Amino acid sequence: xxxxxxxxxxxxxxxxxxxxxxxxxxxxxxxxxxxxxxxxxxxxxxxxxxxxxxxxxxxxxxxxxxxxxxxxxxxxxxxxxxxxxxxxxxxxxxxxxxxxxxxxxxxxxxxxxxxxxxxxxxxxxxxxxxxxxxxxxxxxxxxxxxxxxxxxxxxxxxxxxxxxxxxxxxxxxxxxxxxxxxxxxxxxxxxxxxxxxxxxxxxxxxxxxxxxxxxxxxxxxxxxxxxxxxxxxxxxxxxxxxxxxxxxxxxxxxxxxxxxxxxxxxxxxxxxxxxxxxxxxxxxxxxx
Amino acid sequence: xxxxxxxxxxxxxxxxxxxxxxxxxxxxxxxxxxxxxxxxxxxxxxxxxxxxxxxxxxxxxxxxxxxxxxxxxxxxxxxxxxxxxxxxxxxxxxxxxxxxxxxxxxxxxxxxxxxxxxxxxxxxxxxxxxxxxxxxxxxxxxxxxxxxxxxxxxxxxxxxxxxxxxxxxxxxxxxxxxxxxxxxxxxxxxxxxxxxxxxxxxxxxxxxxxxxxxxxxxxxxxxxxxxxxxxxxxxxxxxxxxxxxxxxxxxxxxxxxxxxxxxxx
Numbered sequence: 242x243x244x245x246x247x248x249x250x251x252x253x254x255x256x257x258x259x260x261x262x263x264x265x266x267x268x269x270x271x272x273x274x275x276x277x278x279x280x281x282x283x284x285x286x287x288x289x290x291x292x293x294x295x296x297x298x299x300x301x302x303x304x305x306x307x308x309x310x311x312x313x314x315x316x317x318x319x320x321x322x323x324x325x326x327x328x329x330x331x332x333x334x335x336x337x338x339x340x341x342x343x344x345x346x347x348x349x350x351x352x353x354x355x356x357x358x359x360x361x362x363x364x365x366x367x368x369x370x371x372x373x374x375x376x377x378x379x380x381x382x383x384x385x386x387x388x389x390x391x392x393x394x395x396x397x398x399x400x401x402x403x404x405x406x407x408x409x410x411x412x413x414x415x416x417x418x419x420x421x422x423x424x425x426x427x428x429x430x431x432x433x434x435x436x437x438x439x440x441x442x443x444x445x446x447x448x449x450x451x452x453x454x455x456x457x458x459x460x461x462x463x464x465x466x467x468x469x470x471x472x473x474x475x476x477x478x479x480x481x482x483x484x485x486x487x488x489x490x491x492x493x494x495x496x497x498x499x500x501x502x503x504x505x506x507x508x509x510x511x512x513x514x515x516x517x518x519x520x521x522x523x524x525x526x527x528x529x
Numbered sequence: 530x531x532x533x534x535x536x537x538x539x540x541x542x543x544x545x546x547x548x549x550x551x552x553x554x555x556x557x558x559x560x561x562x563x564x565x566x567x568x569x570x571x572x573x574x575x576x577x578x579x580x581x582x583x584x585x586x587x588x589x590x591x592x593x594x595x596x597x598x599x600x601x602x603x604x605x606x607x608x609x610x611x612x613x614x615x616x617x618x619x620x621x622x623x624x625x626x627x628x629x630x631x632x633x634x635x636x637x638x639x640x641x642x643x644x645x646x647x648x649x650x651x652x653x654x655x656x657x658x659x660x661x662x663x664x665x666x667x668x669x670x671x672x673x674x675x676x677x678x679x680x681x682x683x684x685x686x687x688x689x690x691x692x693x694x695x696x697x698x699x700x701x702x703x704x705x706x707x708x709x710x711x712x713x714x715x716x717x718x719x720x721x722x723x724x725x726x727x728x729x730x731x732x733x734x735x736x737x738x739x740x741x742x743x744x745x746x747x748x749x750x751x752x753x754x755x756x757x758x759x760x761x762x763x764x765x766x767x768x769x770x771x772x773x774x775x776x777x778x779x780x781x782x783x784x785x786x787x788x789x790x791x792x793x794x
Binding site for chain 1: 533534535536537540541543544545546547548549550551554562563565566568604608609611612614615616617618619620621622624627629631632633634635636637638639640641642643644645646648649664665667668671672675725728729730731732745746749750760763764767770771773774775777778779782
């Protein structure tokens with residue numbers, strides 16, 4: 242850690258960032274707050290509604306259902322991606338020509354536009370002509386992600402695992418690579434089992450990067466929109482309608498600005514709250 | 530004795546399968562695609578790619594996307610550099626709160642901002658320009674850039690700054706001549722991340738453009754819904770969007786792992 246000195250002039254260096262982000266964050270956020278407290282019938286005529294919309298959203302079954310689906314989805318992808326990411330990172334080569342090959346190939350999914358990821362998986366999973374769909378069906382599984390909720394969920398989760406596990410791999414790999422060889426030699430002399438090496442050497446070294454991986458994966462999966470929207474369109478029915486998809490349906494589809502704005506704020510507050518907890522934990526780890 | 534390569538190999542195979550599916554479909558004719566499944570294209574055709582490279586509505590999509598991504602990367606990194614320096618070197622009033630507030634913008638779901646952004650950028654008459662998308666993407670890219678750069682800068686001992694000041698360097702000269710070259714790798718990694726997040730985002734890019742700055746992603750979704758079932762064309766367009774990404778990764782490949790460790794991301 243760098244020891245910091247107090248200098249109020251440092252504010253000047255932060256001003257450009259502050260202005261740009263505030264322009265993008267404050268004005269739109271205030272617009273949302275405005276909408277959330279008023280009713281409009283167009284023509285810029287507004288009526289004060291107070292917290293009516295917030296109460297309506299908090300009571301609505303639809304919101305509860307999308308929130309539950311969102312939590313289930315985020316929980317599932319974290320439960321798969323984190324252990325899988327650790328496993329792949331631990332078995333990757335540490336040096337040699339294969340390192341570059343592995344890194345480039347693994348990072349590839351991260352740089353594909355999200356709608357292309359959705360379209361690619363749509364094509365991949367089409368029951369009659371897609372590679373995955375065709376193979377599953379010819380193996381005797383009854384698989385059709387446009388009609389069966391279970392298949393749709395499986396495909397969406399698998400898509401996210403495909404898309405983002407590499408982020409966890411890359412982060413953990415960096416953590417593992419920062420362990421000096423001497424640690425392993427000491428472990429070998431002590432006759433440590435590979436589990437002990439993992440538990441007492443590798444896992445502690447990965448703790449910081451893992452926190453970041455979990456934070457990033459939580460944030461991004463909680464606001465996922467494009468990939469499931471392109472893959473399933475939120476269907477069949479509403480079974481894969483996550484929070485963002487529902488929000489866009491209400492705001493831009495039905496143009497119910499009041500409820501949509503109230504929902505936006507509640508949604509944002511949930512994300513903020515959970516991230517604040519992560520952030521506090523992370524900063525505490527760093528200070529140690 | 531060493532069977533460790535099995536896991537990464539299987540994992541990479543899993544990553545490559547959908548990409549292969551997309552690629553092989555992009556070389557098929559529509560008839561063949563709808564006719565049933567085949568692992569290799571039977572009637573190999575380049576027609577889908579030729580269509581994309583000759584039709585301006587298609588190739589302009591790529592150009593538009595690249596333009597706003599580059600503008601965004603340049604803006605994000607250049608304003609994030611001094612800010613990250615301030616956060617990594619000094620304590621000042623409200624620094625911790627400000628750092629967290631920046632981060633909250635990275636957490637804001639774009640869906641929340643789609644409609645207000647549309648109204649805001651229409652009001653300042655930037656709607657349907659590359660600059661609008663580039664500025665909108667700053668919402669999440671600047672916080673990310675500050676975060677990564679701050680991580681990199683914190684790894685550099687403060688003695689470097691102090692020695693330079695003793696040698697008579699002014700702050701701007703020290704920053705440009707000594708500090709920036711020292712954290713070049715960090716800047717590279719940051720640019721990679723800004724490029725990545727701006728390149729892959731669709732919701733805001735689609736909301737803020739209609740014709741003259743329409744990104745390739747939006748061209749794809751609109752074509753998918755209007756021209757019916759031209760899967761081959763869609764697959765070809767999708768395959769082409771992978772290329773810039775692959776190109777960029779190749780350049781930062783040696784820094785990714787190192788960057789991940791040094792910068793906090």
